[in-house]
Amino acid sequence: MKAVAFNGSARKGGNTAILLRHVLGELQQEGIETELVELSGAKIHGCVACRECSKNKDGRCGQRNDDGNLFIGKMAAADGILLGSPTYVADISPEIKALIDRACLVGKSNGGMFRRKAGAAVVAVRRAGAIHAFDALNHFFLISEMIIPGSSYWNIAIGREIGDVEKDEEGIQTMKVLGRNMAWLMKKLAA
Numbered sequence: 001m002k003a004v005a006f007n008g009s010a011r012k013g014g015n016t017a018i019l020l021r022h023v024l025g026e027l028q029q030e031g032i033e034t035e036l037v038e039l040s041g042a043k044i045h046g047c048v049a050c051r052e053c054s055k056n057k058d059g060r061c062g063q064r065n066d067d068g069n070l071f072i073g074k075m076a077a078a079d080g081i082l083l084g085s086p087t088y089v090a091d092i093s094p095e096i097k098a099l100i101d102r103a104c105l106v107g108k109s110n111g112g113m114f115r116r117k118a119g120a121a122v123v124a125v126r127r128a129g130a131i132h133a134f135d136a137l138n139h140f141f142l143i144s145e146m147i148i149p150g151s152s153y154w155n156i157a158i159g160r161e162i163g164d165v166e167k168d169e170e171g172i173q174t175m176k177v178l179g180r181n182m183a184w185l186m187k188k189l190a191a
């Protein structure tokens with residue numbers, strides 16, 4: 001079994017990546033293979049509404065000039081998908097939004113590519129807007145017929161400078177519980 005995590009932050013290895021690594025650490029302890037993908041520095045444009053995905057039905061996005069299909073392929077191959085974003089102006093980052101818009105349409109155009117995979121969202125925030133970002137990420141899982149595990153709180157942790165989130169004890173605990181619940185769910189879904 002494999003879980004892939006996408007860090008939508010413009011800052012590689014920042015707070016969102018730290019949170020995702022806590023979740024992935026729990027998954028690894030349960031014997032699940034993991035991969036963390038940094039969207040920062042990758043080429044990922046937004047959906048251009050060309051509808052090529054619904055015409056071609058080849059499991060790929062019609063835009064072939066960036067990393068979109070590489071990432072969509074990783075999502076299709078995984079049993080669990082984690083989407084991480086920092087809070088940017090009370091919302092998600094443009095990089096992760098570009099990925100979910102494109103993956104959503106490709107998935108729908110190809111008979112539900114992500115149906116019944118496990119999916120969870122993780123958000124880093126300095127002060128406010130995290131719930132809106134968390135909801136925005138969860139919209140992708142829900143419309144893709146995916147199954148979302150819960151945690152002991154919503155999957156949010158507080159921090160500004162890189163590493164600050166480690167001081168948010170409850171936030172880190174939330175990530176660890178999420179990882180354990182995601183591993184449990186992935187095993188149930190595979191059974």
Ligand SMILES: Cc1cc2nc3c(=O)[nH]c(=O)nc-3n(C[C@H](O)[C@H](O)[C@H](O)COP(=O)(O)O)c2cc1C
Pocket residue numbers: 009010011013014015016017085086087088089090091124125126127128129158159160161162
């Ligand atoms: C463009 C931009 C917009 C931001 N907007 C918000 C915001 O609306 N609310 C907030 O609490 N923090 C905001 N922040 C702070 C980040 O969410 C916070 O520093 C987070 O820990 C960054 O995660 P990262 O290290 O993974 O990039 C913003 C940061 C940037 C760069």
